[in-house]
Amino acid sequence: MTRPGRAAAGRVLRVGPLGPSLAETLRTSYDALELPDDGPERAAFLAAHGGDVVAAVTSGRFGVGTDLMTALPRLGAVISFGVGYDTTDTALARRRGVLVSNTPDVLTDCVADTALGLTLDLLRGFSAADRFVRAGRWPRDGGFPLMRRVSGARVGVLGLGRIGRAIAARFAALGCPVSYHSRRRVPGTAYAYAGSPEALAAAVDVLIVATSGGAGTRGLVSRDVLRALGPGGYVVNVSRGSVIDEDALVEMVTTGALGGAGLDVFAAEPHVPEALFALDNVVLLPHVGSATVQTRAEMERLTLENLAGFLDRGALVTPVPETA
Structure with missing residues (x-):
């Protein structure tokens, strides 16, 4: 037009x-x-x-x-x-x-890099280990707790658009089995398709949210989806804060019902739920997914x-x- x-x-x-x-x-x-x-x-x-x-x-x-x-x-x-x-x-x-x-x-590559970085940090606990060292705890408390391996982890991508495909390619290079859910199947992809967000979450160790925001995806990652991930699962969001039920997420990561979360976006930016600040199983970024020169x-x-x-x-x- x-x-x-x-x-x-x-x-x-x-x-x-x-x-x-x-x-x-x-x-x-x-x-x-x-x-x-x-x-x-x-x-x-x-x-x-x-x-x-x-x-x-x-x-x-x-x-x-x-x-x-x-x-x-x-x-x-x-x-x-x-x-x-x-x-x-x-x-x-x-x-x-x-x-x-x-x-x-x-901005596709930088956002995909952010998703990978958040996942590495979240599962390996790099930010938490950094805080452990800075607080002088290494000589006092001994070694940092063992964390999770990223290579080979089952990764689910919610939203296989431009950014979602770039994220999937990065994890596939690490030997991670990748599956996805989108509103419709993506032709020509070798990744496994899950019929719903709940089905995707139940099949993976890490759920990466890369779908668009807006009314159509508000609350798409619901309590049921997070419950399907469970205490051994992790959610990473580089999309929009509105896509995840933030109240449910806060409750579940603080009680152990969800393994952890890596978040670059929030429901009421720049305000972040304070209950997340003290948690070592959560990595928080100030919406910097595309923030490179x-x-x-x-x-x-x-x-x-x-x-x-x-x-x-x-x-x-x-x-x-x-x-x-």
Whole structure:
């Protein structure tokens, strides 16, 4: 879908914090407006400028939700820095003809590396062993407890998209039997297919969550799925915090009903359940799955290409699928 000339007299709006380089480019090259935080200031801003905005640049953390999109009557495109776009009302965007883009592919390898790193840390206890040494416990308490081998562990990937396939390839290289569950079978893959998240969890030692976020996957990793993993199983999440029943996860890792968890994402970021802080069977990261200099530079480049494509010719370089 294209809209030549739609953006000729419109403004660009920045929604939420973005990296310093991208924010500066938006300010200096596009004279971008900045959406204030919630409250009276935002309402006044939208009343004054909402009708001028034709493109919004945001991130997967903030997006353009229903209320904001409604307040932007001339909006033609939502340009998202990141692969996730579940915080944007894509259904309303489709009805209104608003284009939505993200930055796929460029962050696939780094997120897959993060999933592998979290799994290695979680099963081998590297972070916990580091804390053990720093606390002076090695000479006092003796050797660190034995942990779990990663090579050969049964690994399940929930969501065999671009990132899921990259994760699966990394574990297959370690000699791990890999199986997966997605909404439908993926043609041409040699990995075993499980008919449900519960069936996948019951068949593996490590369940890696790599599915998209949004209403369709909210709570997909339910208490029943975690129960199927059991006290000898581990869950690793590099997707969205909303995909896992976080209350159930906290309860089960603190009581031993689940072996452990490696988490890069949380339900109410940046807030993390404090009950997890003292646990050595949990590894916590501050949503850094794609946080490398190289990947963020590529994400910024693709974000700006999408913005320029829309403003110049009404088309996006990497539009999200129409079925999203």
